[in-house]
Amino acid sequence: QKEVEQNSGPLSVPEGAIASLNCTYSDRVSQSFFWYRQYSGKSPELIMSIYSNGDKEDGRFTAQLNKASQYVSLLIRDSQPSDSATYLCAVTLYSSASKIIFGSGTRLSIRP
Amino acid sequence: EPEVTQTPSHQVTQMGQEVILRCVPISNHLYFYWYRQILGQKVEFLVSFYNNEISEKSEIFDDQFSVERPDGSNFTLKIRSTKLEDSAMYFCASSEVTSGSPVEQFFGPGTRLTVL
Numbered sequence: 380q381k382e383v384e385q386n387s388g389p390l391s392v393p394e395g396a397i398a399s400l401n402c403t404y405s406d407r408v409s410q411s412f413f414w415y416r417q418y419s420g421k422s423p424e425l426i427m428s429i430y431s432n433g434d435k436e437d438g439r440f441t442a443q444l445n446k447a448s449q450y451v452s453l454l455i456r457d458s459q460p461s462d463s464a465t466y467l468c469a470v471t472l473y474s475s476a477s478k479i480i481f482g483s484g485t486r487l488s489i490r491p
Numbered sequence: 492e493p494e495v496t497q498t499p500s501h502q503v504t505q506m507g508q509e510v511i512l513r514c515v516p517i518s519n520h521l522y523f524y525w526y527r528q529i530l531g532q533k534v535e536f537l538v539s540f541y542n543n544e545i546s547e548k549s550e551i552f553d554d555q556f557s558v559e560r561p562d563g564s565n566f567t568l569k570i571r572s573t574k575l576e577d578s579a580m581y582f583c584a585s586s587e588v589t590s591g592s593p594v595e596q597f598f599g600p601g602t603r604l605t606v607l
Contacts, residue, residue, distance in 0.1 A: 423598050425597060
């Protein structure tokens with residue numbers, strides 16, 4: 380059973396538009412939620428973390444969490460070519476707070 | 492800005508040989524982790540380490556793997572007898588000890604291990 384699911388993409392978005400990335404998770408006792416950005420051949424870079432229902436904004440990024448629907452999303456406003464990367468959704472569980480469970484990632488491509 | 496560092500960036504070894512991957516976590520962090528990513532696959536948790544002992548490990552982290560904090564700054568992952576399927580990127584991560592908010596883990600640049 381997949382624990383964190385993401386559409387693999389690629390998701391193609393024009394420069395300056397809003398990119399919307401989605402993720403669902405299967406375990407209702409998931410505690411915290413993260414979005415990491417990973418450029419090809421590089422390590423995951425933390426973009427956002429969220430653990431309460433609702434929206435959390437940081438610059439051009441907004442994370443949205445809906446625990447009832449087991450759904451977390453990331454919005455990227457004013458998309459730039461440098462945002463082209465794979466975005467990894469990740470969760471931790473109450474039973475295992477030190478272990479991050481990653482999704483397979485969504486490839487995002489920003490076209491000029 | 493403080494960051495996690497890892498050495499070497501690329502390690503090539505023969506099957507059956509032992510390798511040690513090294514990491515220097517962020518200086519005020521107390522939780523340390525190892526993850527791996529096989530080419531084209533998900534990032535997978537291997538082990539977490541706190542207060543000089545393993546706090547959690549995955550099924551992947553079997554007897555051929557061990558971790559150690561040999562001094563006040565380094566955190567190592569040893570693979571005793573490497574197999575072809577151990578070829579992957581190995582990421583070290585660290586986090587502060589926090590409660591009541593997400594425990595954010597910060598990743599190093601990784602070591603690419605190639606087993607021939």
